[in-house]
Structures are given as structure tokens and as C-alpha cells.
Amino acid sequence: MKALTPLICRTWFLVVLAGLGGCETPFLPDDLEEKKLAVSATMSTDPRLPGFLVFVSPVSPFGGAGGGDLIPDAEVLLYRQNQYIGQLAPGLLGDRDVYYLDLPPDENVAYTLRIHAEGFPSVAATDQMPERPFGRIISMEDLVKTTLPSQAVRHAFRLKTDIRDVPGMTNYFHVFIEAWLLDSLDNSFFSYCTLKNARNHDPSLKPYLLNQSLLVDGSLFDGEDKEFEWLCEVDVPEGLRLTEVQMDLRHVSAPYYFFHASHASQLSAGANGVTEPVVLYSNVQQGTGFLGAYQSTRDVIPVE
């Protein structure tokens, strides 16, 4: 009995451990869906960009390292109110394969992209350009500079802005706060400010990509002029100086907003199998991703 007791104790403990540790076995479904294209496409009147800018990539099997490589030889066709306009030209944005067309899209006109890539079902997406937004920077306050161990200077400040929402229709916005920097040779660069108050208190705001920008749901303040106060933070590297802050206020289409809002939710929720998954909104038929449109307004405030 004495000899048996330690054995029972150990066995018992292992049984409890096995029960508590849980068991995981790979889940390998047999019939995953066929190949699919992913599209990231925007149309805008942004002077820095072509009117139409399209990235095309395959949807890769889940679990690998990142998405698939961009497809350089797809056929990307543009239609304006179902009338063929032309084919987007292939190009490079940095080292990324992209398709573009230098044609400013008209407001409230439906544009359709049709994309064909070998080995994939053809996809199509339609959107239309919203009107130009109205917004301005009211003031910049409480600028505090802190030198970091890396000798970069952290600039924290409050930025008051105003967005006018056109009544009678549902409007969506995407706001970027850019910190423009100059080096000793007066070369200019910009960096996106981190918006620290993005998660607090206002349900109309949804932070996007590590709080580098904010999606704004205008339906929650329909027809009003709404004042926002952004708590901004930017780290200025040694040798550069902050000269001005710009607000890039985008009036975005509903597909643009819904895709990016769902993307933000998905990035936050992940895919853990316990919670219901956040499925990305998509207006790409037979594929995934988005075609979104926006018009921008910029306002600038110099930094004293």
C-alpha cells in the first residue's frame, strides 16, 4: 500500500494535468474554396496619386507567411457607367506591382473595375466618388516636447478640428494628421501622428492601423458641424524639426468606410475560433478586398 500510494498520487496528478492542459489537434478541412483574387483599389482626386490605383494579389491559404505576391500581369479594365474607358497600366510603387490610370474620377458617377488574372475567377467592383468634404484645423495647443533616450524629440499636442457633415445623407470620413518635418537641407518629410485618444469615449471614431488614422462615422452626427479634439503624438528624429501639421480630411465612400472599419475590427479581434469572426466587408464580386473612393480636403497649421 505504501508503495502504491506514491504511484496513485503521480497517476492522479497526470490525469488532472492532461485534463487541464487541454489537447489540440490540427483542423484540416478537405474542401477549401477555390482560388480567389484580393483587390485593394482606390479612386481619388488626391493630387499626389493617380486617379485610379489598384493592387491585385491572390488569397493565400491560411497559415503561411503573409499574403501572396502581387500579380504583375493582370488585366485591369475601367468602365464609367458601364462604358469602357480603358485599361490600367502596370507600374511599380516602390517595389510593389501596381496598376494605375491618371484620370481624375468625376463625382457621383459609378466606375467599375473588371480584373482578369490567369488561373483566377474574374472579379469586378463598382463605386462612386463622394463630394469634397469641408473641414478645418481650428487650433493647436499644449505642445510639449520630450527628448527620448534615442535623442528623438517626442512632440505631443492637442489639435482642434471641425468637420461639417452634409445633412440628409450618410457620410463617412477618414482623417490623417500629418506632421511635416524639415531637415537641415530643407528637405521635407512627413510622418503620421499617433492619435492617442482614438479609443476613448466617442463611438463615431474607429482607429485604424495602430491609431495612425481615424475612421469617422458621420451617421452619428448627421447634418452637424462636429468639433473633434485630437491628442497627437509624433517622434521627430534627431536632426529634423517639426514645421507644420496638416490634416488630411477624406470624404470616403461607403464601401471604403465599411471595408476599412471591418478591417480595423478584424485586426483587433483576430481569429481565435471562440469569438464570432469579423468578416471583411467587400464590394469585390467573386473576390475579396475593396474598391473605395474618396475626396480630400487639407488644412495646415504652422508649428510655432
Add this chain to the structure above:
Amino acid sequence: MWSRWCTGVVFVFLAVIAMAQSPLVQPIHLSFREITLDSALVLLMQEEGVLLSYSSDVLPEKGTYSRQYLGTPLIEVLDDLLEGTALAYTFIGRQVVIFRAVTQPKFFQVSGIVTDATSGERMIGANIYDPVSLQGTTTNAYGFYSLRLPEGSRQIVYSYLGYRAFVQHIHLVADSRHDVGLQPDGQLEPVIVSEEQDLSQADRRDRMQELDLRAMQELPALAGEPDLVRFSSLQPGIVTGTDGFGGVHVRGGNADQNLFLLDGVPVYSPTHAAGMFSIFNSQAIRSARLYKGGFPARYGGRLSSVYDIRLKEGNNQKLQGEAGISMIAAKLAIEGPIEQEASSFFVSARRTTVDPWLRSATRYVQQERGNNGFSDFHFYDVHAKVNFRSGLDHRFYVSFYHGSDHFHDERGRSVLFQTESRNDHSQADLDWGNTIASFRWNWILHPRWFLNTTIFTTRFRFSLLDFYEFVREDELQRQREFDLLSFSSMIHDTGVKMEGEYHPGDFHRIRFGGGLIQHRFQPGVMALDENSVDAEVFVSNGRVRNLDSLPVYGIIRSLESEAFLEDEWTPHPHWTILPGLYANLFDSQGKSYLSLQPRIQIMWQPTPSVSLRAAGSRMAQNLHLLTNSGLGLPSDLWVPASANIRPLVAWQGEAGMIWQHPSGWQIEGAAYIKQMEHLLTWRQDAGFLVNGNILQGGLSEEYWENLVTDGRGEARGLEISVKKISPRYSGYIAYSLANTRHRFPLVNGGRPFPFRYDRRHVVHITQEFQLAPPLKLGMVWSWASGNPITIPQGQFDVHSLYFISPGIDFSERNAYRMKDYHRLDLTLRYTVQQAGFTHTLDLGVYNVYNRLNPQFIRVRENIYNREQRDLVEVSLLPVLPVISYQIRLL
């Protein structure tokens, strides 16, 4: 001469007249004192020459007569003598025939209370039956019965499963009260339906809904802890998530569509440990009824099922106690009289015992994985009840329940990666529980009238703290990330309701009632990260603090009033019709919803062994449970219907049959269809936390309403069960075939998809063998189709001008299924009585062949390379021993 002839003519004429005169008017000259009716009639024949024909058997035996008739017509004499008897007379020729009159009998009400003779507990659903008139009824939830019977000598049979039938002989001449105590039959085996026991419709219907608590105690149970809700899932049409996680889903309904009533008071979260166990301590349950369809009008507020659970009242004759310990919990119950046969108390308490093991085991597991930390979990619950009577007609009850769960998990890891140190630390604390209190008053105000009034309060509260911090540091820089989530919710009801019964006679049993409930909701969510302006207020040095300074969110109030009327009409011994109407008015945030919910059930018993039924119900539900998990976690949020969110509504129709044979075989089958409207779910692009945004004041400002969407569902199914009971064996097989689909315009592209708990096929087999006493063997085998699930099937990059970020392509909603679920459990029970105690020892195995049934699927990431991921099925309950011991004071 002429005068003589006239006289003769007159004489003949008079004689003819006399001869032709009806005997009714024959004058009677008779006098007698204190003689029986039989003797009086004999005198009438002998003295007056009346021709009488009758049988002495029909004459009353008792009673004497004294009369003096002076030329009274015979008809008046007969009326006088036969008055007050059940006799009539007629003339056949010149003879007077006296016979027993066929008159409409009088009916009287027999009523009373049926109790357990050894404890005084009121018996719910006891059967009261008159085998001659074929009239029967059952006791209500408070042990009261009322039965209308014809006058005269009657033989009433009182019976209840597990008790000896009691036959009461009465001579019914007026409304009468008969309180009966039934003796337990001393057997532990199930009762066999015999030829002599002609089940009434009422008895058959009640047996359909009654959960067999004896079988619940004796069949194999997880961790040796018998559980009512887990046991109920062996019935066809009821599924749970794997091993109880995810709540109970009845005929395609969601977990929030089940109305759990504890002594008539609603319970919002009836589970411990995320669904593995219910809050109902098996020691404390007196009876439990489950309605999956054919809902009586007295129930409302949920769509899919009603669990009507009644707690013990306490033995009012002697002190009793019971204690037990299983692998998960220890429990104790004490009951006894406060005043002999007039008042009693019952108290039971239960608490988990695994805490020390859990902490040690999880600390060991974490260390093996290179982490610091441990997990801790415990739950407890307390039931208490006191009852006392005032006279024979008034009884008062005070009931109390409190239960709580607590889960804690913390873990941390420090690693040195090249010249960089990486430290991560996480902490989670969950607390949830229910508190219920009620006061009830039963009043028998007339043999035909019964009233119950209840004042109650029920509260469910939940709080969650989830914190994660990651610090990466080298010589040059320090990067810190953290996430803090604090979530709390509470729903608190206060109400009063009254239920009554009226037995008007003519085969009706009318139930009526009404109530008023105030609901209070208080939700709150806060999420922070290192970029939040409030971050340093709540998190510093890797610890969470100042939680008491979290914003307090406004209380949302709603008012609900209800009324119902139902009739149990038995126009014929083989037919029972139950029409009813439940009405509900719900006011919340300036919006009112009036709901009329008709109910109908028809039962036909063409032969003593066969019963057929058909039923239709409309149900509505004013409260929604917003869930973001498939585990039925208490973090799910109760929200009221509002101006933009309508109440749930369902129509359900079903048809079924039962066949019972005296040899112990029973076959039951049913088919149903259910249409559901205004189902609620999160919009497909909305997460529970809205990507970290606070739902501050969300309910009152209706922001949350923008995140949910409305849809519909349809459930169809077929259920079959076969049961065999014999003295040494009972077996049960249940099979269900079901299909439940949902459709939401803003989810899955508006295309229909399977319900998350749409298990197409489910089979349960239970067996109980009485081996050589005192040994009993129990077996349960279950098999079910895998639960539907949405999986990530692809990934891609989302490109913008300056950023590349990952995107996941999910499958169609619930397009895939996890592995089929199946499991075998065995238990050997040893019972012995010794020195006034009953000892019971259970030894067994849960999940005998170690089937790794998946609870959920998760994405497993490589901690050093988060881009490498795969999908894994997580199973939590492998093969487990079952050991439990109970001791009961007889």
C-alpha cells in the same frame, strides 16, 4: 217499477263509472304509524286493493312513515310516500309500477393537498383519478388538486411515481376537502406501467414533461456531479455545445431563449463554469418540468423552452441531512421541521473542491511551457427555503438562492532573444453569479379556487478584467504594449405576480394570472491600450489598479406587465383541449410593445396505450442576449427591446404521439417546425468591442443598435425515443433529426447559413442494470454531428499608399463542421444502508475511450514568428475518472 229501473240504471252507471275511473284518483282511507315504506305499500295493497308492482330492493332501507289518509287520491298518496326517494311510478293497465328514477346526479368538488407522508413535501403532478367516472386531475405546482365528481360512493386513487398508490373511499354528498399523504414505495427501481393503471390524459401529459430525477441521480455524470441541465440534454431536440459549453439549445433556439424558473422566479444565467454545470444543486430539487413545445399560456418571455424547477420545502416531520463529495464539489443539505407538520426549512450548499489541485496543476503546466503563472477557479451556491402555514388554507414560503463563479488566470514569460529581452504578462479575472429571493403565499380560498402570489427579485451580475502587457527592451530602446479590457454587466428584476386556479366543474380547469416586472440593465465596457490617454491611470508597473474609478454607466429601466388565461378542458375522457392566451406589454426607453400570444394543445387518446397530440404556440421575447462567443460565456450581454430593436417572435407547431405497453415499452415521437423573427446578431463587420471603442452609455444612447442586425430563422425536426423499463433494467434510446438555418440581410451576404448549434443528427443511449444488489451499473453513450463553424480559409495583404497590413478571408458563415461528437460514460453504484444512514458510492469513467471532442477551433500562432499559424481543434475533457460519495440520514 220505474223508480227501481232508474235506480238500477244509476247503479250500473255508477258501477261503470267506478270501474272506468282512473286508479290515480282512487280515494284512499289509510292510517299507520312508524312503519317502513315497504310496509306502507303493503298496507296500501291489502287495505285499499291498490295493485302495486315493485322490487323491495329499490326501496330505501332506512326511514319510517306515519300517515293518515282520509279519502286522499291515490296519486297524492304515492307522491307523498315517494317524496325524497329516487323512485318514480307509472301505470301499466290498472297496475301501479314503482321503479328507480333516472335523474341527473349532483356533482361535488373534492379538493385538497397531496404530500409525501414521510416529509410533508407537497407533491407536484400527483395523479388523482376516479376509475368509475373516468375523471382525473393532477396536483398543481403547490400540491393542490380539485376534482369534480358525481355524488355517492366514490373510490379515488392517488398515485405518484415512486410512491404507493392510495385508494380513498368516500361518500360524496357535498364539497369536501381531502388532504392525502403518499408513502414512498421503498423501491429505487422505476415504476412499470401495468394493465391496471389506465393512465389519464393528464397523467400522460405530465409524465412527458417531468424530468426523471431518479435517473438523473443514477446515470453517469461529469465528475460524479449529477446535473439537471446536462441530464435534460439527453432528451431529443436538446443540444449543448461540446460537453455543456455554449448553453442549452432547444429545437434550434439560442441559449437565451430558454426560460429557467426557480420556484417561479426567472434565472438569467443558470450555469456554472461556462455551462459545464448548472446552478441547480441536485440535492435541492423537488421537481423539474421541461416544455419544448405546446407551451401552456402561463409561461411567457422566452421562445424555445421552459424549465420549471421547484425546490424542496423541507421535511416537516423529522430532521434529515445529506452530504456528498465528488471530484468537482462538496455539498451539504439539511432539512427539518420548525414546527411539527406546520413549518419546515431546507438549506443546501455546494462548493468546488478542485481549487488547490487546479492551482498546483496549472502552475506545473505553465512551468513546463516556460511560463510563470497559474489558474484558479471555483464556484459555490446556496439554496435556502422556509415555509409555514396558517390554518389549513394558507401557506407561506420564503426562498433564497445565491451563487457565484470566480476565475483567475495569470501568466508571464521572460525570454532573452539575442540582445533583446522580451517580457509578457497577462491577467484575467472573471466573476459572475445570480442572487434570487422570493416570498410566496398560497391560499385555498374555496374548494374550487386556489391562488398563489409571489413577490421576487432576481439579479445577475458579471465582471471581467483582461489585461495583457508586452515589453521589449534592449540597450537602445524600450517598447511597451498593453491592452486592458474591463467589462461589467448587470440585469436586475423586481416583480410581483399572481396565479390562480378555478375549477368551475363541467370538465374545465381554468388557470389565470398576471404580473408586473421592472427590469434594470447596467452594462459597461472599457478598453485601453498604451496609447490611450487614461492608460497610466489604470495600468502601471504591469499591474491594473484604480478599477473603482472606472466610469459608472447609466441604468436602463424597462417595465413589463403580463396576463394569461388558460383552460384545461376534458369534454370526453379521451380528449383534452388546452386553449390559452398570454398577453405581454413591454415598455422600454419610450417604446411600448404589446404582444398577444395564443396557445393551443389538443390531445386524443384513442386507446388506453396510445396518445396523440398537436399543439401550436406563439411566443415572444423582449430581452436579447448579445453574444460574441460560442462558449456561452457570462460576458454575453442582456439588452432590452427598444425603439429600433424589436422583440423576438416565434411560431411553433408540433405533432406527436406516445405508445405505452404494460410490458414496459414506451415509444414517443414528435415533429416540429418553428419560425423565428427578429433574431439579433452582431453586424458582420462589428466586433463586440467595436475595435476598442467604449459602449459607454451605449444602451441609453442606442449606439450599440448600430452594431447589430435583425434576421430570421427556421427550425424543423423529428424526434423519436424508445424506452424499456423492467424491474432490473431500464433502457432509453433517443434520436433527433434537425435542421436550423438563419438569414440576416447584413450577414453572409444575406444568404442563409446553418445555426451555430445545428447538429443534424443526435443519438443518446442510456442503460441501467440492477446487478446483484446493492450494485447498479449505468451507461450513457452519445453521438452528435459536429457543430457548424466559420473558419479562416485564406489570407491576403491589404495595400494602401504607405502601408501593408494583413487581411483574413473567412469562409461562408458556418460553412464547415467540427468533428462529430461521441462519448461513452460508465458508472458503478454501490448503495448500502447501515445504522440509520444510506451510503452511496459511485465509481466510473467519463469519456471511456478518450474521444477528443473539440470544444472550439482556434488559431495557433508561433510565438517567435507570428506569421506562422495553423488551425487546431481544442479539446478540454479527455478520459476522466468519476468518483463520488454520498451519505444520507434516513
